[in-house]
Amino acid sequence: MQEPLGADIDPNKYKAACPDYKHYAMSPHPPYSEGPLELPSQRPKKYCRTFESPLVEKVVKDMNERIVDQDLARLFENAFPNTLDTTVRWHVDGTEKPRLFKKKWSSDAWKGPQSFIVTGDINAEWLRDSTNQLQQYQRLAKKDKAIHNLILGAINTQAEYVIGSPYCNAFQPPAPSGLDPTYQGDGDVVHPLYEPSFVFECKYELDSLAHFLSLANQFYNHTGSTAFLTPRWIQALETVLDVLSAQSKPTFNPETGSYERNEYSFQRRTDTGTETLNLNGIGNPLNGGTGLVRSAFRPSDDATILGYLIPSNAMMSVELQRTATMLHQAGKKKLAAKVREWGTTIEKGVWEHGVVDHKRYGKVFAFEVDGFGSHILMDDANLPSLLALPLLGFTSTDNEIYKNTRKMILEKTGNPYFLSGGEFRGIGGPHIGLQHAWPMAVLVQAMTSDDEDEIKTCLGLVKNASRNGLIHESVNVNYVTDYTRPWFAWANSVFAQTVLDIAQRKPSVLFGEGKEAYALG
Secondary structure (H helix, E strand, O other), rough: OOOOOOOOOOOHHHHOOOOOOHOOOOOOOOOOOOOOOOOOOOOOOOOHOOOOOHHHHHHHHHHHHOOOOHHHHHHHHHHHOOOHHHHHEEOOOOOOOOOOOEEEEOOOOOOOOOEEOOOEEOOEEEHHHHHHHHHHHHHOOOOOOOHHHHHHHHHHHHHHHHHOOOOOOEEEOHHHOOOOOOOOOOOEEEEEEOOOOEEEOOOOHHHHHHHHHHHHHHHHHHHHHOOOOOOHHHHHHHHHHHHOOOHHOEEEOOOOOOEEOOEEEOOOOOOOHOOOOOOHHHHOOOOOOOOOOOOEEEOOOOEEEOOHHHHHHHHHHHHHHHHHHHHHHOHHHHHHHHHHHHHHHHHHHHHOEEEEEEEOOOEEEEOEEOOOEEEEEEOOOOOOOOHHHHOOOOOOOOOHHHHHHHHHHOOOOOOOOEOOOOEEEEEEEEEEOOOOOHHHHHHHHOOOOHHHHHHHHHHHHHOOOOOOOOOEEEEEEEOOOOEEOOHHHHHHHHHHHHHHHHHHHOOOHHHOOOOOOOOOO
């Protein structure tokens, strides 16, 4: 346990001397775990942490006392609080006097609690990352007012981002925070135009908007609170529906056959094909009448090849229907019906156009389709993925099409991005290359398995690839010491979620035979 600072020491001065966590995470720190790997501690000193919760500390303590494998226990101790420890760059509870700033906003903008959650080593907030980073704390929000307010603030902040630039995926610190933005300088040519001081990157990814809905749906599910259901959030929801309408249109007019330019385009000067869209920033043609919605980029931030990305459409269909249920219960029945219709339309489109016949595996989910009959068979490590469809709530693990798909994407003969080497194996993707698999995908494999041996194998692979005490973005399948991103909060959160899932479903894997399950909330 860390000793408190002396009463004569100013915490603010101590905080000013805190090391940059990006560099801190690259080196091991004592105390080391008592397991064979002797994994280091990677939690910042108390006054260097960006947010604290006594309930989170209790969970860490509880799990430390229960997990038999001391290396896994250390990874959980580092990973579970990592988002709170390191990524909450700005949080206000809504009672503070607003700062003065130059940009003119709606009089209702930036009201109430606000939270800016960075992805880790990049000083920007991804809608997808921040939703996943906060996911393991959602079950604590009803009991912990601080967590409740932090997540409510994140919902409010994301709503402002969606209203301001709904086609963008990553955002700068909010103007009221007074924090300086960070510019990429890639010279992107994007339509619609965006404000660089507001947006960090503007890759249109359907799952980003689905994650915006998911953050609020999780909060409502665990707390029953509709405090986020403000005019601004409703405006953001309407903005999402506008995007769905625009991005479900075909490339060619179905009546005249004439080309109709998409509302969104993206071009980047680069020698990496996945970093830009072809055909002058539009991407490959898509057919209409599918019920599916275009996504220009994948959750990996790589460009799609065929724009109807099935995992993202599946996630959007689920979150729309969950949102509709919440709105109906809140008395907003007309809007709920509109949202539900979108959800069921997209869901139908996934089942009708996203399921294809494979000569070896039978009926499987395709990764991307174009509505003309072309499809791509693969899976990518990032969430949402085909592997994660049950976690998204789209289908169950015992669905035959999902089982066929799971078998396909976890074999090299079925998935070109299933990578295997001497020290690691799992799903990777084009984002990093052909030798690096992602621990995140191996963790999803564990959460979608009912086989204890498979779960143990997955945990062992990730543990062995996390020698620095944190979960990395990707690792070389032959040399796990060759990794990308020492500080990637999303991956740490997925590890924590996996351990908590196993602690509830398969407690003997973590705690030993005959031990009781452990559940949050």
